[in-house]
Amino acid sequence: GVDNEALLRAEIRRLFTWLKDKGVTAIITGEKGVNSLTRYGLEEYISDCVVLLDFRVIDQIATRRLRIVKYRGSSHGTNEYPFLIDENGISVIPITSLTLDYKASTEVISTGIQRLDTFFTKNGIYKGSTTLVTGSAGTSKTILAAHFAASSCSRNEKVLYFSFEESQDQLIRNMATVGIDLDTHVKSGMLSIHASRPSLQGLEMHLLVLLRLIRTWKPETVVIDPISSLITIGKKSEVRAMLIRLIDVLKLDGINALFTSLTSTSGEGFKNDTVEAVSSLADTWIELGNKRKDFDRKRSLTIVKSRGMGHYNSPIEFTITENGIVFEKLNYKRLVGFTET
Ligand SMILES: Nc1ncnc2c1ncn2[C@@H]1O[C@H](COP(=O)(O)OP(=O)(O)OP(=O)(O)O)[C@@H](O)[C@H]1O
Ligand SMILES: [Mg+2]
Numbered sequence: 001g002v003d004n005e006a007l008l009r010a011e012i013r014r015l016f017t018w019l020k021d022k023g024v025t026a027i028i029t030g031e032k033g034v035n036s037l038t039r040y041g042l043e044e045y046i047s048d049c050v051v052l053l054d055f056r057v058i059d060q061i062a063t064r065r066l067r068i069v070k071y072r073g074s075s076h077g078t079n080e081y082p083f084l085i086d087e088n089g090i091s092v093i094p095i096t097s098l099t100l101d102y103k104a105s106t107e108v109i110s111t112g113i114q115r116l117d118t119f120f121t122k123n124g125i126y127k128g129s130t131t132l133v134t135g136s137a138g139t140s141k142t143i144l145a146a147h148f149a150a151s152s153c154s155r156n157e158k159v160l161y162f163s164f165e166e167s168q169d170q171l172i173r174n175m176a177t178v179g180i181d182l183d184t185h186v187k188s189g190m191l192s193i194h195a196s197r198p199s200l201q202g203l204e205m206h207l208l209v210l211l212r213l214i215r216t217w218k219p220e221t222v223v224i225d226p227i228s229s230l231i232t233i234g235k236k237s238e239v240r241a242m243l244i245r246l247i248d249v250l251k252l253d254g255i256n257a258l259f260t261s262l263t264s265t266s267g268e269g270f271k272n273d274t275v276e277a278v279s280s281l282a283d284t285w286i287e288l289g290n291k292r293k294d295f296d297r298k299r300s301l302t303i304v305k306s307r308g309m310g311h312y313n314s315p316i317e318f319t320i321t322e323n324g325i326v327f328e329k330l331n332y333k334r335l336v337g338f339t340e341t
Helices: 005-021 141-154 168-176 182-187 203-217 236-252 273-279
Strands: 049-058 061-071 081-086 089-092 130-135 159-163 191-195 221-225 256-262 284-293 296-306 316-321 324-327
Touching (some): 081 203, 089 203, 130 141, 130 236, 141 159, 141 168, 141 182, 141 256, 141 284, 159 168, 159 203, 168 182, 182 191, 191 203, 203 236
Parallel strands (some): 130 256, 130 284, 159 221, 221 256
Antiparallel strands (some): 049 061, 061 081, 284 296, 296 316, 316 324
8 A cells, every 4th residue: 555656666676675685586476567567667677587477369269378578697488388277287388399309219110000011111100200191081090090099009008099070989989880999998098088179279278288188198109180170270380380399299208199180182182281281290191092983982091201211102002891991902012121112
């Protein structure tokens, strides 16, 4: 209750000075003023560090954001960063690291399909690398992802599986029909499936939830199926920034990652925002197709790229059986040390 504003300002200043004299680390909250960050426009000047919190709605999705306005004697991130409040308090999305200094493993892991491994000169993909699987609807992206997840579980490596299109039950049932037993892995605690509708939360909220689970559950492998449904809820530049942050965290922690992405057209033409954003960030890119051939449809898989190793370059035909993805017995040479075929 001080009515006189001049007196109040003087008192606020006196309080701040007193705290500083006492050498106390003080956190002071203040309400936003009309034309200034704080009600009296003074607090922000006499503080050493000012953190601005904001809660606003963009495209019908509410996001909390945080910005460090100033911090005397220290450099700091200057952008607005989204944050999340939950039972563990506040968590902020990590800032993209400016340096590229994560460790690169020379260890190789299986794609989950032994025959497919042989199409890479190292007989698999690098541990801790990021793989993108693209294809139009029904081209077996999920089956490939499930193979990958199951093989990680069999190596006793924990898998976090984000399913944005199928519920846990549906995923387990569907994969069981192609001989991939996810149920056992869920029961043994090696596999954790998180199924949700991506549109329920903003892009950043998703990233935060994802990162928190990665941090708390510490999986060796992360699958996002499909990453394209996350992408429908943000602008292209935001999506790319988010993916970079996500891949940064995965790389720093040496996590094997597999993302699937739905492409709109079958066959050629990767004119798709997600694919464009992820394909350059991914280490390995596998394109799946289901092309018409006379009266038949032929499923095929093409390894588009795999950083740091050679690979078979042409489409490889496969079928889906009760044992999952099976490559037809064609005369593919054992492919060692090749670059092109
Ligand atoms: N038990 C089975 N035997 C043979 N083929 C199967 C079997 N189960 C699924 N398929 C085939 O696999 C396809 C689905 O594979 P999958 O779910 O991996 O595709 P997807 O690329 O993830 O599709 P979406 O884009 O819809 O998510 C089915 O459309 C079907 O053609
Ligand atoms: Mg799928």
